[in-house]
Amino acid sequence: MDDAVNLDSGGSTTMSVGGTLVNRPSGSSERAVGEALVFVNSPYYGTAG
DSSP: OOOOOOOOOOTTOOOEETTEEOSOOSSSSOOOOSOOOOOOOSOOOOOOO
């Protein structure tokens, strides 16, 4: 890894890799997602403008 970003990382932070939960958020159940940061390892070919 060359770069990293640390966002809120509070007790409700959830990390999923390949559809598998890889950490243990606090609480007894999954919480609704209000915001998400998604990393897609492929080039973006959007339209300019």
